[in-house]
Amino acid sequence: MPAIGIPRALLYYDYYPAWKKFFEELGLEVVLSDKTTKTILDSGVKVALDETCLPVKLFYGHVDNLKNKGIDYLFVPRLVSVEKKRYLCPKFLGLPNMVESLMEELPPLLDFKMDLSRKKREFYKDLYALGRKFTINPFKICLAYRKAVKELKRYEEKMLAGFTPLDCLERGEGENREKKEAAISLGEGKLPVEENLRIAVLGHSYNLNDPYISMDIYGKLKKMGVKIITREMISPSAQMEGIKNLRKDIFWTFGKEIMGSALYLLDKEKIDGVVLVVSFGCGPDSLIGELVERIYKRHRNIPLLFLTLDEHSGEAGILTRLEAFVDMVKFKKESA
Amino acid sequence: MKITFPHMGSLAVPLKTIFEELGQEVVVPPSITKKTVTLGVRHSPEFACFPLKVNIGNFIEALENGADTIIMAGGVGPCRFGYYAEVQREILTDLGYNFELIVLEPPQGSLWGLLANIKRLGNHRSWSEIWEVINIAWKQVLALDVLHEMSLKIRPYEKKKGATTVLYERAQKLIVKARTHEDITWSLDKGKELLNSVDKKTLDRPPLKIGIVGEIYMVLEPYANLDIEKTLGEMGVEVDRSIYLGHWIKEHLFPKAFRSREGEEIKKVAQGYLNHFVGGHGLESVGRTILYSRDNFDGVVHILPFTCTPEIVAQSILPEVSKDYKIPLISFSLDEHSGKAGFVTRLEAFLDLLSQKKYNQELKGAV
Numbered sequence: 001m002p003a004i005g006i007p008r009a010l011l012y013y014d015y016y017p018a019w020k021k022f023f024e025e026l027g028l029e030v031v032l033s034d035k036t037t038k039t040i041l042d043s044g045v046k047v048a049l050d051e052t053c054l055p056v057k058l059f060y061g062h063v064d065n066l067k068n069k070g071i072d073y074l075f076v077p078r079l080v081s082v083e084k085k086r087y088l089c090p091k092f093l094g095l096p097n098m099v100e101s102l103m104e105e106l107p108p109l110l111d112f113k114m115d116l117s118r119k120k121r122e123f124y125k126d127l128y129a130l131g132r133k134f135t136i137n138p139f140k141i142c143l144a145y146r147k148a149v150k151e152l153k154r155y156e157e158k159m160l161a162g163f164t165p166l167d168c169l170e171r172g173e174g175e176n177r178e179k180k181e182a183a184i185s186l187g188e189g190k191l192p193v194e195e196n197l198r199i200a201v202l203g204h205s206y207n208l209n210d211p212y213i214s215m216d217i218y219g220k221l222k223k224m225g226v227k228i229i230t231r232e233m234i235s236p237s238a239q240m241e242g243i244k245n246l247r248k249d250i251f252w253t254f255g256k257e258i259m260g261s262a263l264y265l266l267d268k269e270k271i272d273g274v275v276l277v278v279s280f281g282c283g284p285d286s287l288i289g290e291l292v293e294r295i296y297k298r299h300r301n302i303p304l305l306f307l308t309l310d311e312h313s314g315e316a317g318i319l320t321r322l323e324a325f326v327d328m329v330k331f332k333k334e335s336a
Numbered sequence: 337m338k339i340t341f342p343h344m345g346s347l348a349v350p351l352k353t354i355f356e357e358l359g360q361e362v363v364v365p366p367s368i369t370k371k372t373v374t375l376g377v378r379h380s381p382e383f384a385c386f387p388l389k390v391n392i393g394n395f396i397e398a399l400e401n402g403a404d405t406i407i408m409a410g411g412v413g414p415c416r417f418g419y420y421a422e423v424q425r426e427i428l429t430d431l432g433y434n435f436e437l438i439v440l441e442p443p444q445g446s447l448w449g450l451l452a453n454i455k456r457l458g459n460h461r462s463w464s465e466i467w468e469v470i471n472i473a474w475k476q477v478l479a480l481d482v483l484h485e486m487s488l489k490i491r492p493y494e495k496k497k498g499a500t501t502v503l504y505e506r507a508q509k510l511i512v513k514a515r516t517h518e519d520i521t522w523s524l525d526k527g528k529e530l531l532n533s534v535d536k537k538t539l540d541r542p543p544l545k546i547g548i549v550g551e552i553y554m555v556l557e558p559y560a561n562l563d564i565e566k567t568l569g570e571m572g573v574e575v576d577r578s579i580y581l582g583h584w585i586k587e588h589l590f591p592k593a594f595r596s597r598e599g600e601e602i603k604k605v606a607q608g609y610l611n612h613f614v615g616g617h618g619l620e621s622v623g624r625t626i627l628y629s630r631d632n633f634d635g636v637v638h639i640l641p642f643t644c645t646p647e648i649v650a651q652s653i654l655p656e657v658s659k660d661y662k663i664p665l666i667s668f669s670l671d672e673h674s675g676k677a678g679f680v681t682r683l684e685a686f687l688d689l690l691s692q693k694k695y696n697q698e699l700k701g702a703v
């Protein structure tokens with residue numbers, strides 16, 4: 001059974017269940033890179049250009065980690081667009097090329113382009129070409145795709161219900177455990193609900209859900225008794241509602257999601273604060289983050305903490321800033 | 337309505353022509369200086385790309401001089417430029433300025449939405465009048481591009497350092513003033529004459545030939561690129577610039593059918609290295625470098641704004657291209673912190689390398 005390596009980075013957090021299902025249905029063994037460690041990050045930083053954003057550096061590290069796992073293929077998809085009229089950032093468009101240019105002795109890359117900004121038919125063609133590498137049976141490819149889509153739906157529904165991606169991706173599948181963990185993950189249980197602070201943590205899924213990279217922001221906030229709201233818990237239609245009054249549609253999918261969530265929460269939900277997490281060197285975030293910050297400042301008095309992550313961020317520093325922020329939010333809430 | 341717009345190389349010339357000829361008042365922002373950049377940087381997001389910051393500086397200076405309408409271009413991604421205007425509007429609003437920002441962009445890729453906006457800006461003059469004015473401006477752009485290209489070819493031969501620049505600037509002024517077809521044709525001839533009158537020396541060896549690739553704003557705007565063309569020219573290098581304003585307009589504002597076929601060629605040669613559009617000029621930077629190598633250039637200089645997304649993709653790939661095609665390459669990632677001294681030192685070292693390579697080859701050829 002040929003083995004295909006998938007880096008535990010970037011869109012892993014958004015699409016892994018679908019990719020895994022698809023390849024397994026085609027009879028491949030799926031091999032993940034290890035969880036992020038300092039070694040993994042360092043090996044990525046070493047091959048990357050200095051000013052590359054942190055998540056892409058980390059991606060290189062995970063590719064490097066997969067090299068000696070005996071895989072036959074490496075899955076580095078080119079994600080151009082996952083919906084009509086919106087794109088991912090240019091780095092996703094050039095990712096396989098950058099990996100190939102910067103890194104040596106790689107197993108063959110599976111070049112798959114995902115571009116849903118075009119006609120659906122084109123996407124099916126690309127998908128079919130990918131499947132054809134492993135089976136000549138078109139029905140099998142079609143079935144694998146269907147199952148993958150279903151798997152993705154399940155995953156997304158679970159997240160809307162309050163699970164974090166890590167709950168779904170890296171813990172057991174048992175239903176009971178899921179319920180218990182959902183409760184934990186919502187941060188309830190420690191403090192009486194009315195005392196809970198509700199803080200939204202917004203940012204790219206690949207930053208927030210990698211505990212090493214995010215310095216476990218979720219965990220830290222939970223320990224402080226904060227109820228966390230993430231972007232995954234806000235439905236796509238709510239996100240769209242958030243951005244409906246913008247003059248110009250946001251043409252980045254992640255940008256739309258972050259901005260949409262931020263504005264939706266500002267308008268519709270009772271939240272006490274927002275932590276906006278961006279990575280150093282991120283192009284889209286430099287503009288979206290700025291807009292979110294300005295709109296928050298102008299419209300309502302909800303405190304916003306802007307955290308920039310890079311490979312030199314220290315855990316202690318992040319903790320101090322989070323604590324100070326939570327204290328401030330608490331103080332504000334109490335004095336209101 | 338007092339119209340203003342950002343600087344980018346000689347962009348102000350055609351824009352001023354268009355709006356003035358249509359009877360609008362124009363406030364051209366003061367030329368970019370240190371003050372412009374400082375202002376822009378102070379009020380822009382820290383990690384925004386450099387052009388956005390300089391734009392903000394331009395706008396603030398123009399608004400202070402009485403402008404009330406800003407014209408910007410737009411786009412639909414995936415690079416940041418398409419969202420510049422939206423962010424800039426918010427920044428300037430928060431600063432308390434009273435203005436309208438009009439974004440000229442082809443919505444859904446058609447020219448008509450753009451023309452509708454132009455009609456409004458054009459005092460509702462008749463289409464034929466507007467069309468004629470645009471034509472004149474377009475002719476100015478092309479004339480300026482021709483003169484610029486000439487200046488790059490002549491500069492390495494000038495006897496007196498700076499002579500080309502003096503005459504080139506005089507030639508530019510002629511075009512700026514010319515606002516009829518006849519005048520532009522005449523001024524272009526006159527400008528060519530001026531440039532040809534530069535006192536030249538005979539070189540014992542042909543000059544090094546260097547191509548410039550990279551992000552368009554940095555390539556076109558001398559203040560942002562630390563005057564790289566002039567600097568290299570005065571070091572005796574013949575510079576070729578891969579992007580001109582006319583080229584950019586064709587690419588962004590013309591309907592697809594009018595675009596050059598050059599784009600296809602670039603795509604084709606870049607295939608093995610970057611086989612997908614990545615926004616901005618990322619793909620062009622890779623393809624152009626290969627074309628420069630094919631055309632026997634001695635080296636390539638790649639200029640990008642710090643953290644420019646499409647160009648980081650290119651920069652990650654270019655070292656491999658440079659190795660495979662044996663064309664030396666140097667990348668400069670520039671922003672408000674870049675100093676001229678370090679820049680010149682790196683350029684000199686690069687030139688040393690190139691002339692060694694070239695000279696050794698010639699020696700080998702002689703044996």
Ligand code: SF4
Pocket residue numbers: 053054055056089090091092204254279281282283284285645
């Ligand atoms: S969106 Fe930002 S963080 Fe993500 S790959 Fe692009 S530049 Fe990097």
Ligand code: SF4
Pocket residue numbers: 283385386387415416417418551553615616617641643644645646647
């Ligand atoms: S091409 Fe680069 S500098 Fe220009 S807007 Fe895009 S990211 Fe910014």
